[in-house]
Amino acid sequence: MELICGKDISSEIRNQLKENLAQEGLKPCLAVINVGDDKENLLYIGLKENAVDTLGGETRIASLPQNAAKEEVLNLINELNHDQAVNGILLQLPLPKELQPYEQEFLSAIDPAKDVDGFHPVNMGRLVNGTPGFISCAALACMDISKRYKAPLAGKKVLLIGDSFDLIRPLALMFIKESCQVSVAPQYKSALMEGVDIAVIEAGGPHIVKASGIKEGALLIDAGFYYDQNSLFGNVDKEDLSKIDGHLLPVPGGVGPMLITKLLENLCMAAGMSLPDKNTG
Numbered sequence: 001m002e003l004i005c006g007k008d009i010s011s012e013i014r015n016q017l018k019e020n021l022a023q024e025g026l027k028p029c030l031a032v033i034n035v036g037d038d039k040e041n042l043l044y045i046g047l048k049e050n051a052v053d054t055l056g057g058e059t060r061i062a063s064l065p066q067n068a069a070k071e072e073v074l075n076l077i078n079e080l081n082h083d084q085a086v087n088g089i090l091l092q093l094p095l096p097k098e099l100q101p102y103e104q105e106f107l108s109a110i111d112p113a114k115d116v117d118g119f120h121p122v123n124m125g126r127l128v129n130g131t132p133g134f135i136s137c138a139a140l141a142c143m144d145i146s147k148r149y150k151a152p153l154a155g156k157k158v159l160l161i162g163d164s165f166d167l168i169r170p171l172a173l174m175f176i177k178e179s180c181q182v183s184v185a186p187q188y189k190s191a192l193m194e195g196v197d198i199a200v201i202e203a204g205g206p207h208i209v210k211a212s213g214i215k216e217g218a219l220l221i222d223a224g225f226y227y228d229q230n231s232l233f234g235n236v237d238k239e240d241l242s243k244i245d246g247h248l249l250p251v252p253g254g255v256g257p258m259l260i261t262k263l264l265e266n267l268c269m270a271a272g273m274s275l276p277d278k279n280t281g
């Protein structure tokens, strides 16, 4: 199984974005709303901030305390919606437990034209009717890699493992639009891999995906993130898969960096830059 370096592909795309921004004299501004002090959230926000910085853009971290009230979050979203200097807004998830019941209300309050996560119901709905606006960065990352390694996609057999609203559901719609044969399952079973050309595995556990049942030449995209002490594991057992032919986008160094790169592309589009092959649904 050949490992795909998400970092290398990401740097290629980021360099191109940086060049285009400079040519168009654009300096995009991303506002990140962070509620509470979840350690992983702070790590991911740091990665996003550095990435925006490398493009020459600006990041505003709008932090609210763990016990922030629902109205405080809604007021902050409203303020950023109306701030002309802000091109993109994202609400870092997960929220503190007490606020989780309002997650969809918060996401719906973000201006769809600034929704660089692609989580707004209008942007999600536009995926269904084939007139995509912003699309979820994780889904864009997986589709980008699939097109690079498995084009033409029409007729390919695709297996998606999981049910998340930010990856599996939008990605299923995107593969349907590419005329793929798409199956979705909540949990991984090697028997499901029969004849599969592209598999995106989000639900599961560290190293549960082994070589058995995988078609020679398949593309596997690992989208599971499990921290154990300081190491990060994915669903796929890279060791075991080294015995067979094919491609693996691994964790770490795969979906993560590509996801952030797609966030940068969405942010550049929100700032008015036209992308050569605009993120299509």
Ligand SMILES: Nc1nc(=O)c2c([nH]1)NC[C@@H]1CN(c3ccc(C(=O)N[C@@H](CCC(=O)O)C(=O)O)cc3)C=[N+]21
Pocket (backbone or CB within 6 Å): 043, 044, 047, 090, 091, 092, 093, 094, 117, 137, 225, 232, 251, 252, 253, 254, 255, 256, 257, 259, 260
């Ligand atoms: N509103 C919102 N949008 C998100 O897109 C969002 C979110 N909330 N909450 C959390 C998840 C998770 N996520 C990741 C981002 C980067 C890496 C990434 O780059 N990981 C590195 C390792 C990072 C490290 O541990 O050093 C890698 O896989 O190579 C992973 C996961 C975005 N998320």
